[in-house]
């Protein structure tokens with residue numbers, strides 16, 4: 001999908017950058033991201049135990065990196081899955097959010113995930129760029 005932009009609101013509490021997700025990048029039945037409405041959101045994200053975690057309730061900074069239990073088992077499991085399969089890790093993202101702040105983190109994400117062929121935002125769930133089809137991983 002063309003016209004994807006990485007924005008702070010697209011960074012989930014777990015450190016996932018929803019702009020890189022295939023459910024966000026597809027044209028049909030699109031998910032608007034973890035922090036958005038439930039329409040189009042797959043069940044596993046709608047019922048996500050991290051997003052719904054009690055420890056995030058009432059916190060100003062809604063990222064797991066500011067939690068005293070970080071990195072808890074849920075984050076470790078998700079991090080491992082993404083490091084093994086999807087070229088990124090939640091723990092690294094969350095540590096960078098804590099260290100750099102969300103704005104600087106987003107700025108770096110924009111250059112990290114830019115397709116070298118078309119300048120679009122690549123998808124971590126696909127080996128080829130959704131916009132131009134060029135192999136990226």
Ligand code: SF4
Nearest residue numbers: 018021023031034045
């Ligand atoms: S499916 Fe989940 S990870 Fe993907 S954009 Fe939606 S909320 Fe984010």
Ligand code: SF4
Nearest residue numbers: 053055064067070072
């Ligand atoms: S690190 Fe774990 S316990 Fe803390 S807010 Fe995130 S999911 Fe909840």
Ligand SMILES: [Zn+2]
Nearest residue numbers: 115118129132
């Ligand atoms: Zn491309």
